[in-house]
Amino acid sequence: MTSTLEPRRKRSTVVRPGDRIFSGLSTGAGILILVVLAGVAAFLTIEGIPGILADPDEVKSGQSFLPYVWPLVYGTLIAATIALLISVPVAIGVALFISHYSPRKLGQVLGYLIDLLAAVPSVVYGLWGIGFLAPKMAPIYEWLDAHAGFIPFFAGPASATGRTILTASIVLAVMILPIMTAICREIFLQTPRLHEEAALALGATRWEMARMAIFPYARSGIVSAAMLGLGRALGETLAVAMVLSVSAGTVTANLISSTNPSTIAANIALSFGEASGKTVNALIASGLVLFVITFLVNFAARAIVDRRKEFSGAN
Amino acid sequence: MTTLTSQTPGSPKDHGPVDVHRELYGAQLPSWGPKAVLGGAVVVAALLYVVADVNLMLAALVVFALSLLLPAWSAAVEGRRKATDRLVTVLVTSSFVLAMFPLFSILYTVVDKGTKVLGVDFFTFSMRNVVGEGGGIYHALVGTLLITGAAAVISVPIGLFTAIYLVEYSEGNRLSRWIRFLVDVMTGIPSIVAGLFAYALFVLFFGEGVRMGIGGSVALSVLMIPVVVRSTEEMLKLVPNELREASYALGVPKWRTVSKVVLPTALAGIVTGITLAVARVIGETAPLLIIAGATDSVNFNLFDGRMASLPVFAYASQRNPGVPPEFSIDRAWGAALTLLLIVMLLNLIARLVSYFFSPKGER
Numbered sequence A: 001m002t003s004t005l006e007p008r009r010k011r012s013t014v015v016r017p018g019d020r021i022f023s024g025l026s027t028g029a030g031i032l033i034l035v036v037l038a039g040v041a042a043f044l045t046i047e048g049i050p051g052i053l054a055d056p057d058e059v060k061s062g063q064s065f066l067p068y069v070w071p072l073v074y075g076t077l078i079a080a081t082i083a084l085l086i087s088v089p090v091a092i093g094v095a096l097f098i099s100h101y102s103p104r105k106l107g108q109v110l111g112y113l114i115d116l117l118a119a120v121p122s123v124v125y126g127l128w129g130i131g132f133l134a135p136k137m138a139p140i141y142e143w144l145d146a147h148a149g150f151i152p153f154f155a156g157p158a159s160a161t162g163r164t165i166l167t168a169s170i171v172l173a174v175m176i177l178p179i180m181t182a183i184c185r186e187i188f189l190q191t192p193r194l195h196e197e198a199a200l201a202l203g204a205t206r207w208e209m210a211r212m213a214i215f216p217y218a219r220s221g222i223v224s225a226a227m228l229g230l231g232r233a234l235g236e237t238l239a240v241a242m243v244l245s246v247s248a249g250t251v252t253a254n255l256i257s258s259t260n261p262s263t264i265a266a267n268i269a270l271s272f273g274e275a276s277g278k279t280v281n282a283l284i285a286s287g288l289v290l291f292v293i294t295f296l297v298n299f300a301a302r303a304i305v306d307r308r309k310e311f312s313g314a315n
Numbered sequence B: 001m002t003t004l005t006s007q008t009p010g011s012p013k014d015h016g017p018v019d020v021h022r023e024l025y026g027a028q029l030p031s032w033g034p035k036a037v038l039g040g041a042v043v044v045a046a047l048l049y050v051v052a053d054v055n056l057m058l059a060a061l062v063v064f065a066l067s068l069l070l071p072a073w074s075a076a077v078e079g080r081r082k083a084t085d086r087l088v089t090v091l092v093t094s095s096f097v098l099a100m101f102p103l104f105s106i107l108y109t110v111v112d113k114g115t116k117v118l119g120v121d122f123f124t125f126s127m128r129n130v131v132g133e134g135g136g137i138y139h140a141l142v143g144t145l146l147i148t149g150a151a152a153v154i155s156v157p158i159g160l161f162t163a164i165y166l167v168e169y170s171e172g173n174r175l176s177r178w179i180r181f182l183v184d185v186m187t188g189i190p191s192i193v194a195g196l197f198a199y200a201l202f203v204l205f206f207g208e209g210v211r212m213g214i215g216g217s218v219a220l221s222v223l224m225i226p227v228v229v230r231s232t233e234e235m236l237k238l239v240p241n242e243l244r245e246a247s248y249a250l251g252v253p254k255w256r257t258v259s260k261v262v263l264p265t266a267l268a269g270i271v272t273g274i275t276l277a278v279a280r281v282i283g284e285t286a287p288l289l290i291i292a293g294a295t296d297s298v299n300f301n302l303f304d305g306r307m308a309s310l311p312v313f314a315y316a317s318q319r320n321p322g323v324p325p326e327f328s329i330d331r332a333w334g335a336a337l338t339l340l341l342i343v344m345l346l347n348l349i350a351r352l353v354s355y356f357f358s359p360k361g362e363r
Helices: A002-011 A017-053 A064-101 A104-119 A122-148 A165-190 A193-201 A206-235 A238-243 A264-271 A280-312 B002-007 B019-023 B034-054 B056-067 B068-079 B079-112 B121-124 B138-169 B174-187 B191-204 B213-238 B240-247 B255-283 B286-291 B310-319 B327-355
Strands: none
Touching: A017 A064, A017 A280, A017 B138, A017 B174, A017 B191, A017 B255, A064 A104, A064 A165, A064 A206, A064 A280, A104 A165, A104 A280, A104 B079, A104 B327, A122 A238, A122 B079, A122 B310, A122 B327, A165 A238, A165 B079, A165 B191, A193 A206, A206 A280, A206 B056, A206 B079, A206 B191, A238 A264, A238 A280, A264 A280, A264 B034, A264 B191, A264 B286, A280 B019, A280 B174, A280 B191, B034 B056, B056 B068, B056 B079, B056 B213, B068 B079, B079 B327, B121 B138, B121 B327, B138 B174, B138 B213, B138 B255, B138 B310, B138 B327, B191 B213, B191 B240, B191 B286, B213 B255, B213 B286, B240 B255, B255 B327, B286 B310, B310 B327
16 A cells, blocks of 8 residues: 555655746745835835935925925825826726727727827827927916916916916826726726616616616726826826926915926926935935825725725626 | 507508607607718818818817707707717717827827937937037937846846746735735836835945936836736736646646746737837836936946936937027937837837737637
8 A cells, every 4th residue: 555655645746946946936036026116115215214304404405304395295196186187087988988989899999099198108298298288278378367367276377388287287187098098998898798788778878878887887997097097197207397397395276377386206307416415315205205105096096906806706 | 469550540551660660769860960960060160270270179179069069959859868878979989089189199299390300310329529400319229228128138037937926836825916916006106216216226335326227227127027027927827727737747847837838828928018018118217317317428338327318318308408409309309209119119019929929819
């Protein structure tokens, strides 16, 4: 008995060196990714803390860290929020058009066109924003100032160049459109066919079908798509840095004037080149703030997507 | 049968198919209705564009406003529910057209303004000692290719092996779930934060004010690895389990099964994913601005000093154009066009690879 079992057991426990190396390499690579992510947080903290603790007269701005970073956080949030407000309805509309309104064969090509928007480098968006969009927006801002100036958002005086936070937000809205469209489209397409057909069979029009079958199914997906878009908009650097005409330390609700709050990312890009000493540390610390904000937003978004995956049965 | 005839007195021949249709579906717009409204709107807008000289944006607005006549007409004939449906159709379609607007505007603007400077000189000269007209993007082109190439060399093995771990070795344990989740989160790291990370890392070794091409590669790797992992993982999952089992049945060890059976089967998809990842990071500006810096000279050494790159060149030329500014801004557009062409080319290559080399039956 034992003699017949013995070789079999031996055989099953044979581990070839190739196997060991290969599985070691793969596991190591996986762990390395966790290390890199931890490293991003760790190195930013190490280099950032001197900036947070720096005396006001040690840094270029002449302010301690909190009053320095607050207007930047404000600018970041407001630009990203406006971008989101513009982009979400359009993204849902485009995704719905591609998934349910356009002819099926055309849908893939149209989706590819939208993906092309994602392929455009951010510096090109920046050039487009400053060279095309801003001059086109300037007369609109003047009109808004003259006719809707009583609303605090449009209190003017209108920027003559059009390089305002609203223009920057529009550019951001275009930039985050592809990712949100892609996710919404994916989820709309996963709607159970039977739900849709049941709605149609009960006499629903196409819109009623979308409202009763698609949207309830896709709600959490839409929320997480919006949050991923928000994460992108918060972290986008160059387009904002190029388009926005900035005055340091501004906190204002006015969207169309030429004095605008900067965003964290744009501020780093604009000041890093000439910075030295503790100023660099302060910039890195503001980067850490940005990292924490985007990490939380992305974390929440992915958690929603993952939770949804478990009970939808779609994947 | 009998109830039907009793409901419709008179000879059935008076009621053509149209009436039966009407009874089943209610009043409807003619099938040419939507097309006619849209066509009419376009014609009116085109006339305004040609005759009254309104600009393109206003003309598009006119088309949109006129196509709202369709739901109004529908409300008069078909009732509220169908009118709402038609209104939403108009809105959804116009949101797509609205999204196409910036795409074509960007392509048109970049091509229009960028082609002015394109020429042999533009690609073979650097900016060294150039003031005003002339000069080119040779140094930036070299820098972009070197930095992105090094980034690919760093991230492809890591990404590939991580994907192999996730699909072949992890068996869904807790570590793999965390890796998968954090890789997803990592795709959302702002590019400038990746640049700051590389700077904070290199500053520890090389002292303050460090600028190095390889730092740019490290920063780009942080952005590229998650993309490579996700796309490779999807591709490995597509490889049928039967292939693995057949290989095991022949006594092939696991690592040879992975390297000789699984990877070759998924190769086309993996190459596509890597190409798209390269296309994504090649246009990144912010991290290179931080850690690779800008220079006017050609630099072939990744480990020594500042290195120009296309996106940073475009940004810097626009930002600090010097006097007179036109030439520098023209060069910025030229660099942007070159960059856009490279990215589009990479995208095209990726699609072609996945179309021609993916296993038959998956096209």
